[in-house]
Amino acid sequence: MSQIIKQEKKRSFVTAPTAALLSLLLPGLGQILARRVQRGLLMFGALVSIVGLLVWRITLLGRLAEGFWPTLFKSLDRAPMFVAFGLLAIAGLWLWIVIDAAKQTNPNRQFGNSIFVLILVVFFTIGWQISEIDLVKLSSDANEAWVPLSKILWPWEAAVTHDTDTVEAGAKVLVDSEGQAPPVPEKTEGEPYLRVSPRKGELSKLDEDNQVIPGTKITVYGENFEPNTRTQIWWSDSIGNEFRPRYQGEYVSVMTDSEGSFEKELIMPYRLIPPSAKGQQIHKVMARQVSQVGPPLPSQPLILTIELIIETIFMGMMATIFGIIFSVPISFLAARNLMSTSWLTLTIYYLTRTVLNIVRAIEPLIWALIAVVWVGLGPFAGIVALTIHSIAALGKLYSEAIEGINPGPIEAIQATGANKLQTIMYAVVPQMIPPFVSFTIYRWDINVRMSTVIGMVGGGGIGFLLVQYIRLLEYKSAGIAVWFIALTVAILDYVSAEIRQKFV
Amino acid sequence: MLEIKNLTKIYPDGTLALDDVSFTVEDGEFLVVIGLSGSGKSTLLRCINRLIDPTKGQIIMDGQDITAAEPSELRRIRRKIGMIFQHFNLVDRSSVMTNVLSGKLGYINPWASLLHKYPPGAKKEAMAALEKVGITDQATKRADELSGGQRQRVGIARALMQNPSMMLADEPVASLDPVLAHTILGYLEQLNSESHISVICSLHYLDLVQRYATKVIGLRDGQVVYRGDREDIRKMTDGQFKEIYGEEAVRVNAGEFDQGEK
Numbered sequence: 183m184s185q186i187i188k189q190e191k192k193r194s195f196v197t198a199p200t201a202a203l204l205s206l207l208l209p210g211l212g213q214i215l216a217r218r219v220q221r222g223l224l225m226f227g228a229l230v231s232i233v234g235l236l237v238w239r240i241t242l243l244g245r246l247a248e249g250f251w252p253t254l255f256k257s258l259d260r261a262p263m264f265v266a267f268g269l270l271a272i273a274g275l276w277l278w279i280v281i282d283a284a285k286q287t288n289p290n291r292q293f294g295n296s297i298f299v300l301i302l303v304v305f306f307t308i309g310w311q312i313s314e315i316d317l318v319k320l321s322s323d324a325n326e327a328w329v330p331l332s333k334i335l336w337p338w339e340a341a342v343t344h345d346t347d348t349v350e351a352g353a354k355v356l357v358d359s360e361g362q363a364p365p366v367p368e369k370t371e372g373e374p375y376l377r378v379s380p381r382k383g384e385l386s387k388l389d390e391d392n393q394v395i396p397g398t399k400i401t402v403y404g405e406n407f408e409p410n411t412r413t414q415i416w417w418s419d420s421i422g423n424e425f426r427p428r429y430q431g432e433y434v435s436v437m438t439d440s441e442g443s444f445e446k447e448l449i450m451p452y453r454l455i456p457p458s459a460k461g462q463q464i465h466k467v468m469a470r471q472v473s474q475v476g477p478p479l480p481s482q483p484l485i486l487t488i489e490l491i492i493e494t495i496f497m498g499m500m501a502t503i504f505g506i507i508f509s510v511p512i513s514f515l516a517a518r519n520l521m522s523t524s525w526l527t528l529t530i531y532y533l534t535r536t537v538l539n540i541v542r543a544i545e546p547l548i549w550a551l552i553a554v555v556w557v558g559l560g561p562f563a564g565i566v567a568l569t570i571h572s573i574a575a576l577g578k579l580y581s582e583a584i585e586g587i588n589p590g591p592i593e594a595i596q597a598t599g600a601n602k603l604q605t606i607m608y609a610v611v612p613q614m615i616p617p618f619v620s621f622t623i624y625r626w627d628i629n630v631r632m633s634t635v636i637g638m639v640g641g642g643g644i645g646f647l648l649v650q651y652i653r654l655l656e657y658k659s660a661g662i663a664v665w666f667i668a669l670t671v672a673i674l675d676y677v678s679a680e681i682r683q684k685f686v
Numbered sequence: 687m688l689e690i691k692n693l694t695k696i697y698p699d700g701t702l703a704l705d706d707v708s709f710t711v712e713d714g715e716f717l718v719v720i721g722l723s724g725s726g727k728s729t730l731l732r733c734i735n736r737l738i739d740p741t742k743g744q745i746i747m748d749g750q751d752i753t754a755a756e757p758s759e760l761r762r763i764r765r766k767i768g769m770i771f772q773h774f775n776l777v778d779r780s781s782v783m784t785n786v787l788s789g790k791l792g793y794i795n796p797w798a799s800l801l802h803k804y805p806p807g808a809k810k811e812a813m814a815a816l817e818k819v820g821i822t823d824q825a826t827k828r829a830d831e832l833s834g835g836q837r838q839r840v841g842i843a844r845a846l847m848q849n850p851s852m853m854l855a856d857e858p859v860a861s862l863d864p865v866l867a868h869t870i871l872g873y874l875e876q877l878n879s880e881s882h883i884s885v886i887c888s889l890h891y892l893d894l895v896q897r898y899a900t901k902v903i904g905l906r907d908g909q910v911v912y913r914g915d916r917e918d919i920r921k922m923t924d925g926q927f928k929e930i931y932g933e934e935a936v937r938v939n940a941g942e943f944d945q946g947e948k
Contacts, residue, residue: 598765599793601796603796612777
């Protein structure tokens with residue numbers, strides 16, 4: 183603004199009322215003719231953008247309504263605060279601009295810049311509406327986020343598992359068909375024993391309205407089970423498919439008494455018997471006690487997470503190594519001090535720089551999408567994507583390191599009678615090591631962090647697993663992956679900082 | 687003996703840095719080049735060992751034309767010419783020892799030197815060179831841990847490793863304290879008088895010039911505007927000095943040389 187203030191003594195072309203009238207017809211015109219060209223253009227631009235944005239939002243809010251007024255009313259109905267504020271703001275701004283135009287014709291008048299504050303407020307409001315910010319939802323539904331969040335924050339119950347031991351006994355029943363009921367099972371000394379009564383009955387059925395017609399009520403007697411232990415009731419149909427019958431939504435289960443016996447009433451569950459089924463339908467009722475035995479063992483999610491975090495670290499490492507191999511020669515082409523000898527080398531320099539900048543501007547995730555099409559799903563696609571991006575990023579950093587070397591030592595070593603190779607080895611390489619090491623470690627750090635997400639688009643690594651767990655709503659397993667990612671990144675951060683400090 | 691004949695240097699951007707410069711340096715001479723910054727002193731010194739290729743003219747050292755030398759020949763010539771610099775030009779990240787040993791690079795097998803393998807005597811020689819400039823205790827330090835004066839001594843030690851018959855010193859004391867200037871120039875004088883190494887040195891302070899030079903040439907805009915021997919310099923007045931340096935020049939006292947170690 184200071185520039186404009188210096189021009190203050192310029193005389194206006196028009197009088198105050200004319201300027202006001204002109205700005206009423208075309209906002210900003212009055213200011214322009216009062217020789218405040220920048221100010222006039224800025225106000226005109228601001229008002230036009232605000233009107234344009236508001237029209238767009240009103241059209242969206244009032245869509246499907248026919249005509250101008252119905253659209254406006256519908257939008258006003260859907261977002262009364264926003265639309266009303268928008269319309270009022272436009273009217274207010276316009277008026278303000280008119281008054282401002284009149285003021286600007288007086289060259290001695292101090293400029294009021296509060297109008298720009300209003301313009302900013304209007305833009306902020308429109309931005310709020312466009313980005314669908316919903317603070318009510320943010321606070322009212324916060325508890326929804328708590329369930330997955332708490333599981334992710336403390337997922338360790340899912341990290342261990344136990345071997346299980348099963349104590350089981352079964353008894354056959356005849357269902358939905360005529361004939362002899364199956365015999366009562368034989369008792370064996372020391373083995374769990376189960377019998378049912380009656381041993382014949384009707385399964386639950388569904389009527390036309392999908393209402394359950396309860397089947398026969400049977401009683402299950404168990405003996406010789408583990409005492410005082412929860413026992414699951416299972417059902418097995420005539421072809422051996424097992425399932426757990428439910429009663430009022432809960433799985434049927436029973437506690438054994440102190441002698442390991444129980445008695446439980448049970449309504450025969452619903453099971454569709456295909457019309458093609460012939461002969462006697464013998465089903466089986468079973469009682470099962472599942473107990474954890476032995477030491478805690480790593481669970482499948484834990485093992486998978488560890489496997490994939492190793493894959494991830496190595497993906498980052500491989501991508502960095504390939505990145506170094508390709509970017510070192512490229513960096514020489516992108517170093518201005520080496521390439522400014524002729525117009526040809528300078529052209530190569532600009533070309534290399536441009537390509538590097540474009541490749542670097544495209545995020546690794548997008549490269550990964552391309553690489554997946556190219557080499558298929560899996561870690562290799564991730565490595566290809568990260569390598570491409572690393573070449574561009576390291577190429578630029580290395581070339582800047584080359585540009586920054588001190589020519590003094592080169593001169594001094596040359597003066598001793600050293601040849602070119604010796605000069606490079608003694609004067610150039612020692613100067614290059616610290617930035618090279620520093621940039622390379624930094625890049626490895628980035629690559630490992632990137633490879634944790636690159637799996638989300640199929641590029642292998644732990645991101646692949648993480649996305650799967652989240653989609654399956656297995657938040658605890660996802661939590662294990664998140665913890666390992668956080669740990670790896672933290673350790674890497676620390677290690678890379680330490681190494682860089684040692685070398686610089 | 688070094689003969690400079692009609693030496694001219696025009697940089698690619700058209701700057702005339704040296705304009706038909708001719709002079710001779712007898713063996714064992716301490717030649718001081720004076721002149722303003724940009725008068726061509728650095729260019730002149732760098733032309734002698736061809737860090738900069740002259741545009742025209744000849745440089746003949748002991749009968750051999752340096753300007754016409756092939757690369758391998760040039761390297762053999764360079765190793766007989768030690769050089770020290772205003773900004774020392776040490777490799778900061780390497781140890782003092784490595785910096786000194788790099789003075790031997792022109793003598794040893796290039797492939798062995800890439801692996802930092804030196805002939806058996808080289809380390810002893812390097813220690814001897816460091817002892818000459820009095821900093822043997824710094825040998826294992828990194829070059830950038832040293833003070834300015836110490837670093838210039840490493841520079842001298844590196845040049846000594848070349849076993850030179852001539853020393854080029856490009857404003858060797860310009861970035862040092864005046865008191866240290868005498869120490870550094872003292873070493874050069876010692877080399878000059880004891881080992882009969884001719885020295886070509888650019889300097890700024892008239893006091894120092896009067897104290898050390900056996901012969902002086904003054905450069906201005908690439909041309910030789912003053913020639914004088916020991917006697918002439920002693921008698922040199924501030925007026926003459928100003929003539930070389932231009933009207934704005936003021937004589938700066940560089941401190942008492944008696945305090946310098948000798």
